[in-house]
Amino acid sequence: MKNHVCHAHLTDFPVALKRFAMASTACVSAIVFSPLAAAQASQYQITFTNLTSAAQTTGAALAQTGQRLSPPVFATHDATYNMFTFGQAAPESIWRIAEGGDRSVLLAEVNALLGTSVLSVATSTLAAPLPQQQSVSVLVQADSAHRYLSFASMLGWTNDGFLGVRSLDLSAISGSLTVNLFGYDAGSEKNSEANGFLGALGLGNARDPEGGVITSHLGIRGDANAPAAWNWLPGPAASLTITAVPEPGTWALMLVGAVSLLGLQRRRRGAAGAGA
Numbered sequence: 339m340k341n342h343v344c345h346a347h348l349t350d351f352p353v354a355l356k357r358f359a360m361a362s363t364a365c366v367s368a369i370v371f372s373p374l375a376a377a378q379a380s381q382y383q384i385t386f387t388n389l390t391s392a393a394q395t396t397g398a399a400l401a402q403t404g405q406r407l408s409p410p411v412f413a414t415h416d417a418t419y420n421m422f423t424f425g426q427a428a429p430e431s432i433w434r435i436a437e438g439g440d441r442s443v444l445l446a447e448v449n450a451l452l453g454t455s456v457l458s459v460a461t462s463t464l465a466a467p468l469p470q471q472q473s474v475s476v477l478v479q480a481d482s483a484h485r486y487l488s489f490a491s492m493l494g495w496t497n498d499g500f501l502g503v504r505s506l507d508l509s510a511i512s513g514s515l516t517v518n519l520f521g522y523d524a525g526s527e528k529n530s531e532a533n534g535f536l537g538a539l540g541l542g543n544a545r546d547p548e549g550g551v552i553t554s555h556l557g558i559r560g561d562a563n564a565p566a567a568w569n570w571l572p573g574p575a576a577s578l579t580i581t582a583v584p585e586p587g588t589w590a591l592m593l594v595g596a597v598s599l600l601g602l603q604r605r606r607r608g609a610a611g612a613g614a
Contacts, residue, residue, distance in 0.1 A: 378509045379582035380479060386410055386462070386491070387473040387577045389518075390570040403567040405575060406467035406538075407501065408439030408492035412460040413448040414480045414508070419455040421488035421504055424552050428498075428524040432490055432552075436500040436524035438543055439467065439492040457484035467494045477583070485509040493575060495538040495568045497546070498527040499555045501576050514581040518574035521557075525550030531564035539563055 390404025413421070421444075422432045431444035441461075448459045460476040468474055468491075478487065486505040493499030501519045523529070528546045530536070537543030557573075560566025 378480065378482060378485065379511075380481060380585060381583040382478050382480060382487075382508055382511070383475055383581045383583055384412060384460070384478060384487075384489075385473050385475045385579040385581075386468070386489075387579070388468045388470050388575075389573075389577055390575050391470040392567050392569065393470075396567045398567045400470055402565075404470045404570050405496070405499075405568060406469060406494035407576060408435065408467050408494055409441065409462050409464040410468075410474075410476075410489050410491035410501075411435075411441050411444050411448070412476055412478055412487065412489040413456050414458045414478045414484050415448075415451070415456045415486050415488065415505075416484050417486065417505070419448075419451065419486075419488070421490065422502060422552060423504070424522070426551055427549075428526050428552050432500065432502075433498065433524045433526035435490050435492050436496075436498040436522075437492075437527050437545065438537060439494060441490075444490060455484075457481060467492075480508045482509070487580070489578075491576075493521050493555065493570075495536070495564065496555070496558065497529045497531065497536055498524040498548075500524055503578065506580075508580070508582075511580055511582055514579060516577055516579045519576045519578065520573040521555035521570070521575045523550075523553050523555040525552055529556075529559075531559060531562040533563045536564055538568075 388405070388407050391400055392398070392403040393400045396403055422428060428436065431447050434440040434443050445459070445461070448456050452459065458479040460478045462474040462476055464474055485508050487508050488502070488504050488506070490500055490502040493501060499521050501521055503517065506517070525548055528548045530546055533539050533541040535542070535544055535546045557571035558564050558566060558569040560569065
């Protein structure tokens, strides 16, 4: 639905008032559907959904297809913080997530920056990887200086795959936005898909360093020990749905405005009926 905007000039208030009365229905619609158009929200709800599963096409059980995703780490921050960069070597905070789901280094990094370049850090209550076709939600805070969102989560059944968003501008979201995530290759470990190097196979998770850079992940090949049913491409592997949460005062202002406009419309109709 497109947002409607009602314009009025204070220097021509009687005319503006009449125009508001005539357009009250449209204005009320704008108030209901665009509560945050005038200012950035201070909170956002983020829903992280695992979209992977090849069960319908492979005939395998849901739990044996697609990918499990490690508990994510979200941070809102200013323009100076950089969680990772596509085309550059993955920092330790990222490759530790990508290779083994270890988020301790990233959490230590962002928590140390709280109150400066980082405004809020959110982690899910997941005690285990997020299963296929399941979701988890968190709340984050933002302000005009810390309006960017970054996050990371491991593609659990890969050598060094991860999902992430880097410096997404929350101030551009006035309602709800869904972002599809296809996956990155951290470039820190060879994609051998072999026993002993891919922890999900249950026979060890030794490092096999690659020394590369962050690129788009090409999925599970299925030509070694990892089954082809773990592939998620053409994807996406997951989605983020980001919803601006209105302040209580915003809802109150919207309600007052809606009641006032409806009252104005009723008075105008009454006046028109009396003059007929």
